[in-house]
Amino acid sequence: MNKGLYIILAILIVVLIFVIGFVLGSTLTNKVDYNKGLSEGRRQAEGEWEEKVKKAFPGSFEEVGEIFSISGKILEIGENDLLVEAVFYPASPFEEMKYEKKIVKLGDDTEITIYGKETSQEPIVEEGSMFLPLEEISGSFSDFKVGDEIFIESDENIKDKTEFFAKKIILQSIPSEE
Numbered sequence: 001m002n003k004g005l006y007i008i009l010a011i012l013i014v015v016l017i018f019v020i021g022f023v024l025g026s027t028l029t030n031k032v033d034y035n036k037g038l039s040e041g042r043r044q045a046e047g048e049w050e051e052k053v054k055k056a057f058p059g060s061f062e063e064v065g066e067i068f069s070i071s072g073k074i075l076e077i078g079e080n081d082l083l084v085e086a087v088f089y090p091a092s093p094f095e096e097m098k099y100e101k102k103i104v105k106l107g108d109d110t111e112i113t114i115y116g117k118e119t120s121q122e123p124i125v126e127e128g129s130m131f132l133p134l135e136e137i138s139g140s141f142s143d144f145k146v147g148d149e150i151f152i153e154s155d156e157n158i159k160d161k162t163e164f165f166a167k168k169i170i171l172q173s174i175p176s177e178e
Contacts, residue, residue, distance in 0.1 A: 050092060064091070067159040070102065071151045077144055081105045081163075084150065103163035104152055110166050112139040116173035139171055148172075 076083035081103050088098040106112075115136045144150075151170040158164045 064159070066157040068155075068157065069151065069153045070158065071149070072102070074144055074146055074148045074150060075101065077146060078103075080107075080141070082144065082150075084152070100162075102158070102161070104169070105163060105165045106141060106169070107165055111168040112141065112143065112171065113137070113168065114139040114143060114171045114173050136170075143171060 070084070070086040070088075072084040072086035074082050075085050084102050084104050086100050086102050088100065090097060113136050149172045151172065152166050153168040154164050155167050156164055
């Protein structure tokens, strides 16, 4: 073959590699820019939505100053206390729920109520929906089991406390299907 043909072929290969590199590079850069734009657009839309909600419902996104009741799941049962994983719902729907472990101490004056025991009353039918009447009965510390969902009230602000005394605990019992 001719030496000039080798040179032209080499130049064509170099140009072809350059063009392929340029096309791939610009495609990848555009994809990164597209994803960045998507994220920025989502944040902007969330901010605009949050502002509209704040105007419609003033005070709805403010952090709660004091907390006197929590709900959560029993993780451990001690002698006169419960380790509970408490659920805290965020002020903004764009934030994640927070979970904190709290030690709930029970005193002699702590009221324990079991809510959700079925009664012998007939079901209540309203506008096509049926409700089973449930009742509240008095409970005791021995009724608690690990994994139970409870609602706890206190006389003190428990927002920043890891342990506190309970004034009232409601055990949320699920009726059995027989």
